[in-house]
Amino acid sequence: xxxxxxxxxxxxxxxxxxxxxxxxxxxxxxxxxxxxxxxxxxxxxxxxxxxxxxxxxxxxxxxxxxxxxxxxxxxxxxxxxxxxxxxxxxxxxxxxxxxxxxxxxxxxxxxxxxxxxxxxxxxxxxxxxxxxxxxxxxxxxxxxxxxxxxxxxxxxxxxxxxxxxxxxxxxxxxxxxxxxxxxxxxxxxxxxxxxxxxxxxxxxxxxxxxxxxxxxxxxxxxxxxxxxxxxxxxxxxxxxxxxxxxxxxxxxxxxxxxxxxxxxxxxxxxxxxxxxxxxxxxxxxxxxxxxxxxxxxxxxxxxxxxxxxxxxxxxxxxxxxxxxxxxxxxxxxxxxxxxxxxxxxxxxxxxxxxxxxxxxxxxxxxxxxxxxxxxxxxxxxxxxxxx
Amino acid sequence: xxxxxxxxxxxxxxxxxxxxxxxxxxxxxxxxxxxxxxxxxxxxxxxxxxxxxxxxxxxxxxxxxxxxxxxxxxxxxxxxxxxxxxxxxxxxxxxxxxxxxxxxxxxxxxxxxxxxxxxxxxxxxxxxxxxxxxxxxxxxxxxxxxxxxxxxxxxxxxxxxxxxxxxxxxxxxxxxxxxxxxxxxxxxxxxxxxxxxxxxxxxxxxxxxxxxxxxxxxxxxxxxxxxxxxxxxxxxxxxxxxxxxxxxxxxxxxxxxxxxxxxxxxxxxxxxxxxxxxxxxxxxxxxxxxxxxxxxxxxxxxxxxxxxxxxxxxxxxxxxxxxxxxxxxxxxxxxxxxxxxxxxxxxxxxxxxxxxxxxxxxxxxxxxxxxxxxxxxxxxxxxxxxx
Numbered sequence: 001x002x003x004x005x006x007x008x009x010x011x012x013x014x015x016x017x018x019x020x021x022x023x024x025x026x027x028x029x030x031x032x033x034x035x036x037x038x039x040x041x042x043x044x045x046x047x048x049x050x051x052x053x054x055x056x057x058x059x060x061x062x063x064x065x066x067x068x069x070x071x072x073x074x075x076x077x078x079x080x081x082x083x084x085x086x087x088x089x090x091x092x093x094x095x096x097x098x099x100x101x102x103x104x105x106x107x108x109x110x111x112x113x114x115x116x117x118x119x120x121x122x123x124x125x126x127x128x129x130x131x132x133x134x135x136x137x138x139x140x141x142x143x144x145x146x147x148x149x150x151x152x153x154x155x156x157x158x159x160x161x162x163x164x165x166x167x168x169x170x171x172x173x174x175x176x177x178x179x180x181x182x183x184x185x186x187x188x189x190x191x192x193x194x195x196x197x198x199x200x201x202x203x204x205x206x207x208x209x210x211x212x213x214x215x216x217x218x219x220x221x222x223x224x225x226x227x228x229x230x231x232x233x234x235x236x237x238x239x240x241x242x243x244x245x246x247x248x249x250x251x252x253x254x255x256x257x258x259x260x261x262x263x264x265x266x267x268x269x270x271x272x273x274x275x276x277x278x279x280x281x282x283x284x285x286x287x288x289x290x291x292x293x294x295x296x297x298x299x300x301x302x303x304x305x306x307x308x309x310x311x312x313x314x315x316x317x318x319x320x321x322x323x324x325x326x327x328x329x330x331x332x333x334x335x336x337x338x339x340x341x342x343x344x345x346x347x348x349x350x351x352x353x354x355x356x357x358x359x360x361x362x363x364x365x366x367x368x369x370x371x372x373x374x375x376x377x378x379x380x381x382x383x384x385x386x387x
Numbered sequence: 388x389x390x391x392x393x394x395x396x397x398x399x400x401x402x403x404x405x406x407x408x409x410x411x412x413x414x415x416x417x418x419x420x421x422x423x424x425x426x427x428x429x430x431x432x433x434x435x436x437x438x439x440x441x442x443x444x445x446x447x448x449x450x451x452x453x454x455x456x457x458x459x460x461x462x463x464x465x466x467x468x469x470x471x472x473x474x475x476x477x478x479x480x481x482x483x484x485x486x487x488x489x490x491x492x493x494x495x496x497x498x499x500x501x502x503x504x505x506x507x508x509x510x511x512x513x514x515x516x517x518x519x520x521x522x523x524x525x526x527x528x529x530x531x532x533x534x535x536x537x538x539x540x541x542x543x544x545x546x547x548x549x550x551x552x553x554x555x556x557x558x559x560x561x562x563x564x565x566x567x568x569x570x571x572x573x574x575x576x577x578x579x580x581x582x583x584x585x586x587x588x589x590x591x592x593x594x595x596x597x598x599x600x601x602x603x604x605x606x607x608x609x610x611x612x613x614x615x616x617x618x619x620x621x622x623x624x625x626x627x628x629x630x631x632x633x634x635x636x637x638x639x640x641x642x643x644x645x646x647x648x649x650x651x652x653x654x655x656x657x658x659x660x661x662x663x664x665x666x667x668x669x670x671x672x673x674x675x676x677x678x679x680x681x682x683x684x685x686x687x688x689x690x691x692x693x694x695x696x697x698x699x700x701x702x703x704x705x706x707x708x709x710x711x712x713x714x715x716x717x718x719x720x721x722x723x724x725x726x727x728x729x730x731x732x733x734x735x736x737x738x739x740x741x742x743x744x745x746x747x748x749x750x751x752x753x754x755x756x757x758x759x760x761x762x763x764x765x766x767x768x769x770x771x772x773x774x
Binding site for chain 2: 069
């Protein structure tokens with residue numbers, strides 16, 4: 001484990017853990033939700049907004065930042081924190097998921113992922129070593145190792161092979177990471193290390209087959225990372241399948257390391273996964289849905305464009321104290337959405353992000369008081385699937 | 388003059404005036420620039436941003452707010468201030484300019500402007516009385532009387548007739564305004580007066596013919612308003628023509644009332660008009676240009692997309708202390724613009740608005756110190772036409 005990264009569990013409630021994760025850029029209270037800043041900005045928000053609503057950590061996308069403006073540009077500007085004006089923890093993904101999502105535009109080989117850019121068709125190769133180098137240049141506090149995200153549905157044998165490939169990539173990615181951290185020469189173009197205290201997380205794959213999840217846990221723990229993520233979920237499988245995989249996998253991961261469920265999810269998903277031992281989440285849902293006019297509230301989701309809100313003088317969520325709920329009405333937000341004003345997307349994003357952060361705060365409190373189960377019931381009734 | 392609206396000149400420097408305008412929602416230091424909040428929001432900004440950068444007054448567009456969400460909706464929500472969460476002065480235009488801009492979709496008669504909505508083609512009639520009613524329902528601090536904005540080029544006779552029509556509309560608009568303020572019945576649908584201390588400004592038209600400007604001044608002053616605006620400029624005429632018309636017209640307006648030059652302009656236009664006696668301005672330029680990646684700085688305009696800024700670690704403007712310049716580099720803003728991130732439009736808008744507000748603050752200070760002429764020389768060299 002690197003010197004600056006650490007994690008400690010403060011309290012448990014069943015499988016749920018209330019913890020504290022320390023990174024090179026500060027402490028994160030867990031369970032935590034990370035807002036997604038794909039291309040170096042959480043869409044529609046500024047760092048000032050993020051801080052005001054209580055964000056402690058955000059995520060950046062390696063694929064996008066690598067292509068534009070380029071990890072070299074960011075490194076020469078002093079790293080991602082300085083470049084984007086966010087001086088708190090940042091996690092970067094490995095770029096694998098975005099490259100994988102290119103479909104026909106990418107080929108996966110033993111060496112890595114060869115793809116043509118979605119921007120200009122230019123050819124690129126993303127390897128486990130490259131993903132480590134790029135993230136070293138970005139200087140995030142937490143780097144993710146490159147994994148293979150397999151297309152679903154896939155046969156047992158395909159998933160098994162993919163899990164083994166992910167394990168081999170994990171070994172290569174970890175080796176490169178350790179070389180970089182040690183300051184060893186890795187080639188003619190040694191990356192600029194902009195965040196020396198970077199940690200690296202491994203990723204558990206294995207699809208929805210529990211035995212392959214176990215295999216992936218064994219392989220990945222065999223390599224050894226600062227902490228571990230559960231990947232390959234929230235890609236279209238039923239929620240109960242996701243919960244089962246999490247319930248199976250999380251307890252096999254080291255109890256003294258944070259567990260990160262990638263790309264998840266709805267407010268209900270968050271608490272269901274916390275109850276199964278997960279500590280970290282990221283998802284575009286709060287900000288994306290905000291731009292589409294869907295608000296998360298303590299009474300469930302609302303579509304702000306609906307005519308019923310045209311003259312509703314109340315705040316989006318009467319139980320919320322975010323900037324939006326403290327100053328603006330549903331009627332106003334509905335108007336801004338209807339006419340397509342950017343300010344509407346901003347105000348909706350502020351609220352939705354705050355709702356997610358507040359949900360995590362409530363979850364953390366519930367764990368401390370040993371009543372996560374009752375909060376779970378509340379969220380289940382508020383965010384039942386048909387809402 | 389209504390009880391809540393007042394204006395006093397604190398200091399002069401040549402024809403330029405340093406003043407203080409008091410409205411129902413507070414005081415505005417003049418000369419002042421009003422950010423444009425067309426549809427109830429200054430594009431990309433929140434009231435929090437506006438306050439942080441020092442905005443004292445904003446403008447709303449009657450045409451747009453009338454059509455969506457409707458002045459009735461806004462009135463029932465307690466008026467525009469409450470609806471948009473801005474508790475400081477607001478000026479609303481009359482809607483005439485937007486209706487006029489519909490071209491083929493509108494017909495001007497003695498009664499008013501008949502037009503088909505740009506949204507759904509529905510027919511509407513904007514009369515001088517209607518413009519007063521709508522603005523009473525919006526509850527702005529300053530309402531504008533309906534005027535005719537004549538298409539250019541136009542013959543002397545056309546302009547003269549238009550000037551006379553504008554004067555007749557001014558009479559009708561003023562009569563209605565006074566009826567509303569007195570609480571007199573004006574018909575079956577008496578507007579909800581959401582800002583009882585509203586003032587109403589008359590508008591001087593007359594094109595670029597100085598004798599017709601004088602005629603319009605005589606007619607409009609004959610009606611009598613709390614203050615007066617100069618309209619029909621910044622519609623494509625050369626800057627020197629605009630300056631000449633302002634120089635001719637402003638001194639004919641009452642010295643103890645603010646003078647508002649509508650829809651103007653560049654930073655250079657602002658000081659040139661102040662030097663000729665103007666006190667108030669509005670323009671979409673700072674926010675629109677921000678969204679297009681053009682930043683106003685103390686070194687002139689810069690196009691942030693240019694490759695030369697790709698690795699420029701400096702702030703947009705080294706002499707600016709806005710949120711954007713205090714936290715972000717040209718390299719970052721260039722990246723956000725290049726990839727099309729909303730956050731870039733926000734940060735650019737914050738800066739450009741602040742640049743305009745700072746320019747007005749420098750102008751006010753220069754008047755107090757009697758050195759407006761030297762600031763004028765500075766801005767002329769910074770914003771000469773070829774930049």
